[in-house]
Amino acid sequence: MPLTFAQDSDAALPLYLVAPDGLDAVKARLTPSQAKWVEANGxxxxxxxxxxxxxALxxxxxxxxxxxxxxxxRTRFALAAVRAKLPDAIFRLETDLDGEALTEQALGWLLSGYVFDKYAPSxxxxxxxxxxxGVDRAKVEIVAAGExxxxxxxxxxxxxxxxxxxxxxxxxxxDCFGAAVTVVAGEDLLSHNLPMIHAVGRASPRAPRLIELNWGNSGPKLTLVGKGVCFDTGGLNIKPGASMGLMKKDMGGAAxxxxxxxxxxxxxxxVQLRVLIPAVENAISGNSFRPQDILVSRKGLTVEINNTDAEGRLVLADALALADEENPDLIVSMATLTGAARVAVGPDLAPFYATSPRDAAAIVNGAEKAADPVWQMPFWDPYETMIEPGIADLDNAxxxxxxxxITAALFLRRFVTQTPRYVHFDIYGWNPSAAPARPKGGIGQGHRALLEALSDLFAL
Structure with missing residues (x-):
């Protein structure tokens, strides 16, 4: 079902969105019998x-x-909380809200219509x-479709x-927008100097690859890098069953x-948009990469493997090195990268790192506008020694x-040396329990904050 607003109609019924301190004013607009009905219903x-x-009708x-x-x-998207309780009818919203607060409620209404019914009717x-x-219909519907x-x-x-x-x-x-896609897959990753993407994905019969999408020929250059680990067994450092249960979401950064x-x-x-997605499955077989292996990255940095379950930063490293070679105006990576981020901020906040304080402030401001909460974390330089094992340039775990x-973010930053502006999101990509406009399951994080921030990031 498309997430769209209804066409305006004379038959649309009023839907009063009211706060407790505004209830008396709304009841004054109703007929006396309707006001008594509201009171009688508590x-x-x-x-x-x-x-x-x-x-009567x-x-x-x-x-x-x-x-x-x-x-x-505490609870975003209040209007979304009632949509499923309303009868089959077309409504028009009556509210004192305007601006960003109104747009939040309108977006929440649309997102509350999302169902994942690919495998069972819903x-x-x-x-x-x-x-x-006062709501920009086209923009809100586009944002809902992207989500x-x-x-x-x-x-x-x-x-x-x-x-x-x-x-x-x-x-x-x-194909929808006339963008170009190129793909390097399988053994060709080696000849294209993407060795760590190959190393992580080579054990799977589903060939690893780097997916690249390019769109736009004017404006600032924005490169998005998304972790596309389509399933993560943990490799030879195999995850326990409980930790493997949600690993279909380990491509949440790519999504x-x-x-x-x-x-x-x-x-x-x-903008000139470039999207790089290292897409792999971290599987187990005789040619899996091993603990204590040392991999040579695209950038020439060597990486000692101390845990094959810290594979996301490896595939991102090659993609980030490739992105950095173009020296775009901004590189953004998004990844379901560490459990440590979940321990720190829980599933609802998207922690992010930024090399530019101005970029960080723009993203925080964009998050407020978009009701897409984020939390800035530090690239803490004193921890750099923690990712230096001595036997190689870098330690992956x-x-x-x-x-x-933080150490994962510092690891990734080592591969962005020519581009001054780099932002990294360590997202969860999953809503563990249903909330208004956010059913249990996969969810985007940080993307609406970034969208709102782009005007400040690039003066668009």
């Missing part, structure tokens, strides 16, 4: 509450709880909403979302940059267990 305008308004509208300001700070909410006055793409890719199991299928998704996206790319291209932003997300 409606207090908390998030998730609705009150259906009847009249049937349904005449509804009230939806916006909740208090502190409650809205019903989307029936209630529809006409575009609220749906990301969710679909992450939610698809690895049996149907390997490197081949991830490449196909990139090609489908490119998120593809969703963001959809938004950028559909909006026609004036420093011992000790401290600062795991």
């Amino acid at each position: 409606f207090t305008a908390n998030i998730g509450e609705i009150c259906i308004l009847p009249d 049937g349904l005449s509208g509804a009230l939806a709880g916006l909740g208090t300001k502190p409650a809205r700070q 019903s989307a909410p029936k209630a529809q909403l006409v575009t609220p006055a 749906a793409l990301t969710r679909n890719l992450i939610n698809t199991p690895a049996s149907d979302m390997g490197p081949d299928e991830l490449e196909a998704a990139a090609r489908d996206l490119a 998120t940059v593809l969703g963001l790319s959809h938004m950028i291209m559909a909006l026609g932003l004036k 420093p011992s000790g267990g401290f600062a795991g997300s």
